Amino acid sequence: MTDAPAPPSRIERKRAQRVAxxxxxxxxxxxxxxxxxxxxxxxxxxxxxxGPSLYHYFSSKEDLLxxxxxxxxxxxxxxxxxxxxxSGPPSAxxxxxxxxxxxxxxxxFPEFAPLFLTMPVSVPEIRAIVLExxxxxxxxxxxxxxRVVDAPGPETMRVRMSVVFGxxxxxxxxxxxxxxxAPDALADxxxxxxxxxxxxxx
Amino acid sequence: MTDAPAPPSRIERKRAQRVAxxxxxxxxxxxxxxxxxxxxxxxxxxxxxxGPSLYHYFSSKEDLLxxxxxxxxxxxxxxxxxxxxxSGPPSAxxxxxxxxxxxxxxxxFPEFAPLFLTMPVSVPEIRAIVLExxxxxxxxxxxxxxRVVDAPGPETMRVRMSVVFGxxxxxxxxxxxxxxxAPDALADxxxxxxxxxxxxxx
Amino acid sequence: MTDAPAPPSRIERKRAQRVAxxxxxxxxxxxxxxxxxxxxxxxxxxxxxxGPSLYHYFSSKEDLLxxxxxxxxxxxxxxxxxxxxxSGPPSAxxxxxxxxxxxxxxxxFPEFAPLFLTMPVSVPEIRAIVLExxxxxxxxxxxxxxRVVDAPGPETMRVRMSVVFGxxxxxxxxxxxxxxxAPDALADxxxxxxxxxxxxxx
Amino acid sequence: MTDAPAPPSRIERKRAQRVAxxxxxxxxxxxxxxxxxxxxxxxxxxxxxxGPSLYHYFSSKEDLLxxxxxxxxxxxxxxxxxxxxxSGPPSAxxxxxxxxxxxxxxxxFPEFAPLFLTMPVSVPEIRAIVLExxxxxxxxxxxxxxRVVDAPGPETMRVRMSVVFGxxxxxxxxxxxxxxxAPDALADxxxxxxxxxxxxxx
DNA sequence: AATGAATGAGTGTTCATTCAT
DNA sequence: AATGAATGAACACTCATTCAT
Numbered sequence: 105m106t107d108a109p110a111p112p113s114r115i116e117r118k119r120a121q122r123v124a125x126x127x128x129x130x131x132x133x134x135x136x137x138x139x140x141x142x143x144x145x146x147x148x149x150x151x152x153x154x155g156p157s158l159y160h161y162f163s164s165k166e167d168l169l170x171x172x173x174x175x176x177x178x179x180x181x182x183x184x185x186x187x188x189x190x191s192g193p194p195s196a197x198x199x200x201x202x203x204x205x206x207x208x209x210x211x212x213f214p215e216f217a218p219l220f221l222t223m224p225v226s227v228p229e230i231r232a233i234v235l236e237x238x239x240x241x242x243x244x245x246x247x248x249x250x251r252v253v254d255a256p257g258p259e260t261m262r263v264r265m266s267v268v269f270g271x272x273x274x275x276x277x278x279x280x281x282x283x284x285x286a287p288d289a290l291a292d293x294x295x296x297x298x299x300x301x302x303x304x305x306x
Numbered sequence: 307m308t309d310a311p312a313p314p315s316r317i318e319r320k321r322a323q324r325v326a327x328x329x330x331x332x333x334x335x336x337x338x339x340x341x342x343x344x345x346x347x348x349x350x351x352x353x354x355x356x357g358p359s360l361y362h363y364f365s366s367k368e369d370l371l372x373x374x375x376x377x378x379x380x381x382x383x384x385x386x387x388x389x390x391x392x393s394g395p396p397s398a399x400x401x402x403x404x405x406x407x408x409x410x411x412x413x414x415f416p417e418f419a420p421l422f423l424t425m426p427v428s429v430p431e432i433r434a435i436v437l438e439x440x441x442x443x444x445x446x447x448x449x450x451x452x453r454v455v456d457a458p459g460p461e462t463m464r465v466r467m468s469v470v471f472g473x474x475x476x477x478x479x480x481x482x483x484x485x486x487x488a489p490d491a492l493a494d495x496x497x498x499x500x501x502x503x504x505x506x507x508x
Numbered sequence: 509m510t511d512a513p514a515p516p517s518r519i520e521r522k523r524a525q526r527v528a529x530x531x532x533x534x535x536x537x538x539x540x541x542x543x544x545x546x547x548x549x550x551x552x553x554x555x556x557x558x559g560p561s562l563y564h565y566f567s568s569k570e571d572l573l574x575x576x577x578x579x580x581x582x583x584x585x586x587x588x589x590x591x592x593x594x595s596g597p598p599s600a601x602x603x604x605x606x607x608x609x610x611x612x613x614x615x616x617f618p619e620f621a622p623l624f625l626t627m628p629v630s631v632p633e634i635r636a637i638v639l640e641x642x643x644x645x646x647x648x649x650x651x652x653x654x655r656v657v658d659a660p661g662p663e664t665m666r667v668r669m670s671v672v673f674g675x676x677x678x679x680x681x682x683x684x685x686x687x688x689x690a691p692d693a694l695a696d697x698x699x700x701x702x703x704x705x706x707x708x709x710x
Numbered sequence: 711m712t713d714a715p716a717p718p719s720r721i722e723r724k725r726a727q728r729v730a731x732x733x734x735x736x737x738x739x740x741x742x743x744x745x746x747x748x749x750x751x752x753x754x755x756x757x758x759x760x761g762p763s764l765y766h767y768f769s770s771k772e773d774l775l776x777x778x779x780x781x782x783x784x785x786x787x788x789x790x791x792x793x794x795x796x797s798g799p800p801s802a803x804x805x806x807x808x809x810x811x812x813x814x815x816x817x818x819f820p821e822f823a824p825l826f827l828t829m830p831v832s833v834p835e836i837r838a839i840v841l842e843x844x845x846x847x848x849x850x851x852x853x854x855x856x857r858v859v860d861a862p863g864p865e866t867m868r869v870r871m872s873v874v875f876g877x878x879x880x881x882x883x884x885x886x887x888x889x890x891x892a893p894d895a896l897a898d899x900x901x902x903x904x905x906x907x908x909x910x911x912x
Numbered sequence: 913a914a915t916g917a918a919t920g921a922g923t924g925t926t927c928a929t930t931c932a933t
Numbered sequence: 934a935a936t937g938a939a940t941g942a943a944c945a946c947t948c949a950t951t952c953a954t
Contacts, residue, residue, distance in 0.1 A: 115916075122917095140342035141428040143944060156946075157918050165945065224426045226343040259487050263495045266480055267473040274472025285461050293465045297503065304506045345927060358929075359935050367928065544746035545832040547948060560950080561914050569949065628830045630747040663891050667899045670884055671877040678876025689865050697869045701907065708910045721937075728938095749923060762925075763939050771924065 123161050123171075125151055128215050131172045135218035135276075139169060139225055169219075169230055176216035177237045180208055184244045194251035195303055201245055202272075202295035209275050211287040221273040242269060253302045264301050271298060325363050326377070327353055330417055333374045337420035337478075341371060341427055371421075371432055378418035379439045382410055386446045396453035397505055403447055404474075404497035411477050413489045423475040444471060455504045466503050473500060527565050528579070529555055532619055535576045539622035539680075543573060543629055573623075573634055580620035581641045584612055588648050598655035599707055605649055606676075606699035613679050615691045625677040646673060657706045668705050675702060729767050729777075731757055734821050737778045741824035741882075745775060745831055775825075775836055782822035783843045786814055790850045800857035801909055807851055808878075808901035815881050817893040827879040848875060859908045870907050877904060 112120065129150035133142040144165060145155035162168040187200050209217040220238060225231045246265055253261070271294070279290060314322065331352035335344040346357035346367060364370040389402050411419040422440060427433045448467055455463070473496070481492060516524065533554035537546040548559035548569060566572040591604050613621040624642060629635045650669055657665070675698070683694060718726065735756035739748040750771060751761035768774040793806050815823040826844060831837045852871055859867070877900070885896060 119916085137428045138340065138342065138426040140340065144946090145944085153917095154919055155944090156920085156948090159946070160917065222424065222426070224340045224424070226340050259491070260495060260499075262487075263492065263499055266476055267469065267496075267499055269480075270473035270476025271469040272472070273476060274468055278468055278471075285464075289461070290465065293462060294469075297465055297469055300503070300506065301499065304502065346929090347927085356936055357927090358931095358937085361929075362934060542744065542746065542830045542832050544744065548950090549948085558915055559948090560916085560952095563950075564913060626828065626830070628744040628828070630743045663895070664899060664903075666891070667896065667903055670880055671873065671900075671903055673884075674877035674880025675873040676876070677880060678872055682872055682875075689868075693865070694869065697866060698873075701866075701869055701873055704907070704910065705903065708906065725937085750925090751923085759938095760940055761923090762927090762941080765925075766938065 119161075122151075124175075126158065126161055126168070127172045127175060130168050131176070131215040131219055134169060134172065135215065135223055138223060139227070139230075166227055166230060169225070169227075170233060172216065173219055173230070173233055173237065176213055176219065177240075180213060180216075181237075181240055181244070183208065184241070188244060188248060194248055195299065198245070198248045198252050198302065199295045199299045201248060202268075202298050203291040205272055206275065206291040206294050207287060209272070210279055210281055210290065214276070214281070218276050221276065245269075249302055267301060268298050321363075324353070325373075328360065328363055328370070329374045329377060332370050333378065333417040333421055336371065336374065336425055337417060341425060341429070341432075368429055368432060371427075371429075372435060374418065375421055375432070375435055375439060378415060378421065379442075382415065382418070383439075383442055383446070385410065386443070390446060390450060396450055397501065400447070400450045400454050400504065401497045401501050403450060404470075404500050405493040407474050408477065408493040408496050409489060411474070412481055412483055412492065416478070416483075420478050423478065447471075451504055469503060470500050523565075526555070527575070530562065530565055530572070531576045531579060534572050535580065535619040535623055538573065538576065538627055539619060542627060543631070543634075570631055570634060573629070573631075574637060576620065577623055577634070577637055577641060580617055580623065581644075584617065584620070585641075585644055585648070587612065588645070592648060592652060598652055599703065602649070602652045602656050602706065603699045603703050605652060606672075606702050607695040609676055610679065610695040610698050611691060613676070614683055614685055614694065618680070618685075622680050625680065649673075653706055671705060672702050725767075728757075730781075732764065732767055732774070733778045733781060736774050737782070737821040737825055740775060740778065741821065741829055744829060745771075745833070745836075772833055772836060775831075775833075776839060778822065779825055779836070779839055779843065782819055783826065783846075786819060786822075787843070787846055787850070789814065790847070794850060794854060800854055801905065804851070804854045804858050804908065805901045805905045807854060808874075808904050809897040811878055812881065812897040812900050813893060815878070816885055816887055816896065820882070820887070824882050827882065851875075855908055873907060874904050 126147065130142070130147045133147055133150070136142075143155070144158050147168070148155045148158050158168065162171065183204060184201060187204055188197060190197070190200075192200075209221075220234055220241070225234055242265070245268065249265065249268075250261070256264075275290075275294070279285070281287065285293075328349065332344070332349045335349055335352070338344075346360050349370070350357045350360050360370065364373065385406060386403060389406055390399060392399070392402075394402075411423075422436055422443070427436055444467065447470065451467065451470075452463070455466075458466075477492075477496070481487070483489060487495075530551065534546070534551045537551055537554070540546075548562050551572070552559045552562050562572065566575065588605060588608060591608055592601060594601070594604075596604075613625075624638055624645070629638055646669065649672065653669065653672075654665070657668075660668075679694075679698070683689070685691060689697075732753065736748070736753045739753055739756070742748075749761070750764050753774070754761045754764050764774065768777065789810060790807060793810055794803060796803070796806075798806075815827075826840055826847070831840055848871070851874065855871065855874075856867070862870075881896075881900070885891070887893065891899075
């Protein structure tokens with residue numbers, strides 16, 4: 105009864121690509137300057153457009169941010185869940201999660217990661233979205249972490265997880281991809297360091 | 307050359323107190339809403355004043371933020387340096403630093419800590435101040451940390467320090483002072499966890 | 509000198525019909541929301557078109573309104589003049605005019621009547637058109653009315669005519685075609701009431 | 711327990727006067743151009759101010775209109791009710807109401823009357839206010855009119871009242887205060903004409 | 913004929929800042 | 934010291950209009 109999902113026409117593909125470009129540009133500016141200090145004119149200028157043109161693709165500034173968050177979170181959470189689904193000893197899975205998260209932040213989605221990690225969002229409705237994504241993100245790590253460690257107290261566990269998330273969130277603030285530490289090396293080093301929080305003798 | 311420091315008159319003391327109150331109120335709002343979403347009218351309202359009255363105490367909004375940062379950073383860095391100056395084995399000093407930092411964040415300066423840690427500052431000049439304070443803050447920890455650990459590579463050290471700072475910066479984002487974990491307990495737990503990064507067998 | 513009026517081709521007829529549909533849709537929205545709050549996108553949507561498509565039929569928004577006014581005023585004025593042209597005692601003609609005007613407003617052209625009567629037009633050029641139509645419209649009634657009444661002073665006449673036009677213009681504001689009073693009954697009642705202004709003993 | 715109503719200070723009186731001036735200026739423009747075509751800049755310019763300055767007195771454009779409606783409707787309805795309260799034969803009271811209404815429109819509140827009578831309001835919330843005032847306004851006339859006339863059918867009554875309100879609402883559209891007909895003369899003429907709708911032999 | 917894309921002009925609104933009182 | 938008044942700058946958003954396809 106429902107229409108078969110029509111293959112995207114050439115015009116739809118072009119539009120989708122434009123939206124993706126705009127989201128990337130917007131995410132970069134949002135992360136750099138914060139949501140409030142980022143205006144439509146500047147986002148549009150990144151693609152040689154004028155501000156009001158963005159309204160052909162996004163219904164409002166809030167909508168623009170929402171879509172940045174949504175499309176990137178889907179991708180990121182998908183990748184992390186794929187790792188969890190692959191079998192293996194829990195500690196190996198956890199280490200892979202750490203590595204993947206680092207690579208996501210510094211190599212694959214450097215524009216989007218700060219949106220969830222550090223960008224302050226004053227609009228309450230969007231703040232809720234960010235928190236929800238963070239919760240889903242945290243749940244992935246916590247589920248695996250609990251299978252690695254032999255049950256410390258719940259508060260101890262919470263503190264250790266906070267160290268993990270704090271450390272991961274902090275990466276974009278200090279890591280310089282042009283520096284001596286390659287993304288892969290950072291991923292390994294960080295993964296080992298964080299894994300030790302759960303496997304080392306306390 | 308300079309005037310002898312005259313003892314502060316009663317009026318001057320009153321003014322200094324007012325400034326301190328305003329700084330605290332402003333810091334609270336800055337941390338809650340971000341710098342851009344915080345306006346003079348609302349800061350002034352916290353002390354039953356109107357917006358323009360703040361110009362008797364601060365020359366601009368930027369100046370207000372700068373002074374919030376300055377007065378709190380002086381206090382915080384002073385307390386941390388005092389711990390370093392007290393003698394003791396490096397690992398004990400490092401642990402005390404961690405504890406102190408946690409207590410500063412959650413018990414003694416909950417209003418000010420987010421200013422350095424998470425508040426996004428788009429004004430470049432102030433961003434520089436924040437970065438400078440962070441650098442001084444980090445230096446205190448790094449100096450001690452280097453005496454604790456038996457020289458891993460510099461990149462390893464950098465990653466570990468980033469875990470420390472990330473974890474410490476993340477605390478205000480998740481810690482609920484009204485929850486089961488008392489500030490002192492959090493301080494101990496966090497101190498132990500972070501110290502293990504440097505003392506545990508790698 | 510002019511081209512012989514070629515018979516309208518099928519395409520031309522289709523186009524004329526489309527124009528008429530668009531005018532009716534536009535008139536409805538203009539009357540409902542006012543000229544300023546009515547946009548091309550919404551007018552076009554009534555015929556499952558997009559905004560810019562209207563430029564195939566109208567050269568501007570102002571032109572659209574102008575044509576709404578023109579085509580409806582031609583029809584309306586034509587019908588009223590036809591009544592005047594039919595012979596009969598002046599009071600009977602005047603009564604018929606009142607009836608016809610009421611039926612035009614509530615039954616035959618409910619979309620267009622408010623355009624002349626109540627829609628505010630801020631665009632000066634169009635305001636002039638509306639006023640011109642109103643003048644032609646008024647002239648029809650005044651010519652007959654003057655033959656009915658035995659010459660009261662010109663100011664008295666003017667006041668009475670203003671009552672007539674005011675009352676007629678007010679109808680779309682209060683009359684509910686779905687209510688107890690059928691269009692024909694309203695037309696009779698209103699015609700009698702207005703006619704009494706000119707025939708009753710003063 | 712409650713504070714005695716403090717006498718308005720000099721500064722409060724000045725502000726109230728300013729608000730009244732702004733309301734009058736705004737009403738004039740709203741009536742002339744309609745709500746949508748009237749912008750803050752132009753309203754402010756009437757008092758040699760700039761647009762944003764109006765936000766010291768009105769919280770929004772909608773608020774400005776709302777206050778125009780409120781303050782004028784209070785005054786107008788008060789004056790009409792005072793006439794009803796004064797004793798006298800119903801037909802004399804009704805005639806006085808008609809006179810007063812005419813004088814309100816053309817002499818005392820020429821700026822405000824069109825707001826209720828002819829200005830189209832697209833903002834639904836304000837439309838409701840206008841309708842509510844119109845209802846209260848109509849109720850005053852209807853109550854007296856019903857005591858004048860010896861019970862025609864309800865529909866006849868409704869039509870006659872619609873003629874009254876239509877005629878009264880139409881006045882600002884055609885009456886020229888600089889013309890031959892003085893406000894008082896118009897008031898008398900109109901009052902007699904409208905009264906005849908209820909007293910003349912049908 | 914129809915429209916997706918784009919834009920310039922215009923507008924309501926916020927707010928840091930100035931100044932006279 | 935405090936503030937009411939005022940404003941310029943900035944910005945989100947709307948919309949009629951143009952144009953290439």
